[in-house]
Amino acid sequence: MAEVYNWQLGRKMAYPYEESHPKWQFAFVFNINRCIACQTCTMACKSTWTFSKGQEFMWWNNVETKPYGGYPQFWDMKGLKLLEDANPGKQVWDVTKKDGNKRPYGVYEGTTVFEGALKRYGPEGHVRALGYIPTDEEWRSPNIYEDTSATPAEGVPEKWYGPDAASVLPEHRTWFFYLQRLCNHCTYPACLAACPRKAIYKRPEDGIVLIDQERCRGYRKCVEACPYKKPMFRGTTRVSEKCIACYPRIEGTDPHITPDGVPIETRCMTACVGRIRIQGLVRIDEKTGDWAEDRYNPIYYLVKVAKVGLPLYPQFGTEPNGYYIPPRWAPRPYLRQMFGPGVDEAIEKYVAPDRELLAVLQLVRSSQKIIFRYEIKEGPKVFETIDRATGKKWEMYNDTVIGYDKQGAEIIRQTVEEPTYVRPDVHFNSI
Ligand code: SF4
Numbered sequence: 001m002a003e004v005y006n007w008q009l010g011r012k013m014a015y016p017y018e019e020s021h022p023k024w025q026f027a028f029v030f031n032i033n034r035c036i037a038c039q040t041c042t043m044a045c046k047s048t049w050t051f052s053k054g055q056e057f058m059w060w061n062n063v064e065t066k067p068y069g070g071y072p073q074f075w076d077m078k079g080l081k082l083l084e085d086a087n088p089g090k091q092v093w094d095v096t097k098k099d100g101n102k103r104p105y106g107v108y109e110g111t112t113v114f115e116g117a118l119k120r121y122g123p124e125g126h127v128r129a130l131g132y133i134p135t136d137e138e139w140r141s142p143n144i145y146e147d148t149s150a151t152p153a154e155g156v157p158e159k160w161y162g163p164d165a166a167s168v169l170p171e172h173r174t175w176f177f178y179l180q181r182l183c184n185h186c187t188y189p190a191c192l193a194a195c196p197r198k199a200i201y202k203r204p205e206d207g208i209v210l211i212d213q214e215r216c217r218g219y220r221k222c223v224e225a226c227p228y229k230k231p232m233f234r235g236t237t238r239v240s241e242k243c244i245a246c247y248p249r250i251e252g253t254d255p256h257i258t259p260d261g262v263p264i265e266t267r268c269m270t271a272c273v274g275r276i277r278i279q280g281l282v283r284i285d286e287k288t289g290d291w292a293e294d295r296y297n298p299i300y301y302l303v304k305v306a307k308v309g310l311p312l313y314p315q316f317g318t319e320p321n322g323y324y325i326p327p328r329w330a331p332r333p334y335l336r337q338m339f340g341p342g343v344d345e346a347i348e349k350y351v352a353p354d355r356e357l358l359a360v361l362q363l364v365r366s367s368q369k370i371i372f373r374y375e376i377k378e379g380p381k382v383f384e385t386i387d388r389a390t391g392k393k394w395e396m397y398n399d400t401v402i403g404y405d406k407q408g409a410e411i412i413r414q415t416v417e418e419p420t421y422v423r424p425d426v427h428f429n430s431i
């Protein structure tokens with residue numbers, strides 16, 4: 001295996017292919033705190049790409065209820081168990097080695113799906129990534145345990161769920177949250193690593209990971225290797241399929257939906273009524289493979305500067321390009337195992353956002369076009385309060401945030417205080 005640099009792990013790791021990086025990378029940030037599990041994203045994807053015969057159980061985008069839900073069921077627990085079996089008790093982070101936005105979470109000292117595979121031989125010999133094929137039953141119920149809360153977490157102090165909880169609320173004693181999932185178009189895709197036909201490729205222009213339907217022979221090695229379980233086998237065609245990141249929209253080449261040629265966000269993103277999703281393209285430093293400094297790209301800002309967007313299970317080692325603002329009410333140990341050691345800092349920043357973060361969050365779902373750059377014009381202070389949990393002062397400014405598309409044209413201008421419109425002379429009647 002070659003050695004590649006994984007900035008999320010803060011170190012080099014083994015991967016079957018040499019480093020080679022795209023110019024831009026498809027990436028997204030989801031604010032879990034706002035999701036209402038309406039599944040509009042899920043249906044937007046389904047009605048666009050997976051509505052045909054043989055795709056009945058195929059949900060490229062799904063929203064599952066954590067901790068019990070999962071599509072396929074148990075995907076996360078089974079994946080984590082494979083790491084544990086390969087390297088018992090050693091999946092830990094050294095947070096003393098945190099270093100700005102180069103090593104934002106410290107150094108992961110455990111094993112990845114690629115490193116664990118070096119010790120494992122399957123029935124057919126050496127495997128390239130630890131994995132397993134889910135059963136038909138596990139794929140059957142995408143929404144299993146929806147809205148089912150966990151039993152009260154042990155050790156949560158009473159002040160967090162007792163009479164004062166409404167004003168403090170660091171964690172809820174019974175809890176659940178929604179996890180929105182699609183292919184992460186990983187920097188080091190396990191699906192690509194495992195494919196014996198070299199049918200999977202990562203596009204140099206935008207980092208989107210695709211399966212060549214002509215080359216695929218349906219061996220399902222990608223289904224087995226992807227720790228997020230996002231490639232799916234189609235019985236009618238006998239080949240595997242996965243999220244294609246709505247690439248005609250990202251390219252800006254669809255004459256009907258992007259007549260001016262500027263990239264627009266995917267179907268699942270633009271349909272989001274909860275305004276939790278923002279997707280974009282980040283520039284990649286082709287030498288290091290890390291994100292090139294692009295301070296005013298909203299995705300770069302949320303992940304690398306504000307550090308509120310965190311990768312999902314970075315310990316798998318694929319360097320996923322989906323990022324999540326963790327839910328503030330769920331137990332921290334659960335969140336840390338899911339999003340790594342950046343959880344506490346991310347929640348602290350999100351619950352009391354500074355001026356810039358509050359303004360940038362206003363860009364989420366403000367436009368269908370991909371925002372490549374933002375600018376903030378300062379406005380007056382409109383509110384201040386004292387946070388009862390920390391005793392710190394928090395101030396709100398009515399700044400204006402402006403978003404620009406790839407060609408530098410202004411596409412959105414929005415104030416922090418959301419305007420309210422009252423329609424005059426409305427007389428309701430249900431007929
Ligand atoms: S999430 Fe899975 S299918 Fe998507 S690129 Fe990563 S390894 Fe491949």
Ligand code: SF4
Nearest residue numbers: 035038039041272274
């Ligand atoms: S559309 Fe948005 S709010 Fe609704 S389930 Fe999907 S991510 Fe959540």
